[in-house]
Amino acid sequence: NMASGVSPGTGMGKVLQVVQGTSSTEFTQSSPSNSVVYYPSSNKLSASITPSSTSSKILIQYVSTARASHGTNGDVGIALAVKETISGGSTTEIKPDVDTFGSGFYNSNVDNGSNYRVRLSDVVYRTPSTTSATTYEVGVSGYNADSNGIRLNSDNSRGEIILMEIAG
Numbered sequence: 001n002m003a004s005g006v007s008p009g010t011g012m013g014k015v016l017q018v019v020q021g022t023s024s025t026e027f028t029q030s031s032p033s034n035s036v037v038y039y040p041s042s043n044k045l046s047a048s049i050t051p052s053s054t055s056s057k058i059l060i061q062y063v064s065t066a067r068a069s070h071g072t073n074g075d076v077g078i079a080l081a082v083k084e085t086i087s088g089g090s091t092t093e094i095k096p097d098v099d100t101f102g103s104g105f106y107n108s109n110v111d112n113g114s115n116y117r118v119r120l121s122d123v124v125y126r127t128p129s130t131t132s133a134t135t136y137e138v139g140v141s142g143y144n145a146d147s148n149g150i151r152l153n154s155d156n157s158r159g160e161i162i163l164m165e166i167a168g
Helices: none
Strands: 015-023 027-029 046-049 057-070 074-086 091-094 106-110 114-126 134-143 150-152 159-166
Touching (some): 027 134, 057 074, 134 159
Antiparallel strands (some): 015 159, 027 150, 057 114, 074 091, 074 106, 074 134
8 A cells, every 4th residue: 555655544545536527618818918827708627626624635637629829930839727716715826837938838839820739738736725615727828829819629629627536
């Protein structure tokens, strides 16, 4: 058991519940600002979980096809992020980096007028320290995207988020 990270007899590390959310509705943010994360106002790629203990951990896995349009030659980037909202409490945005033009996202040097799509995923491990309902929502961020913008669930592809409560 020690090799798997589970202490004998404590039950720590056990998966207590799993929740899934999906969306196949494309969200477009036209003329996005660099490194700002945008979230759909409806048809969200999100899921909610109510931890059974304040010591529980939440493992978040999410995936979506993102798209960016780029009107000039040079670097363009796109990233996914997740927002944690605790009912009656705080909201925290979790990005792969402070700036989209950094690590943990897709970046390319493309030609003028290019559109590109990429399937992105991430895994986040959180300790929300609450037994209140907690919602996790996926958003999209870009760097040097033009007025055609950035997209989440590009071309109505399927996005998915999975939440797992892990005994702490």
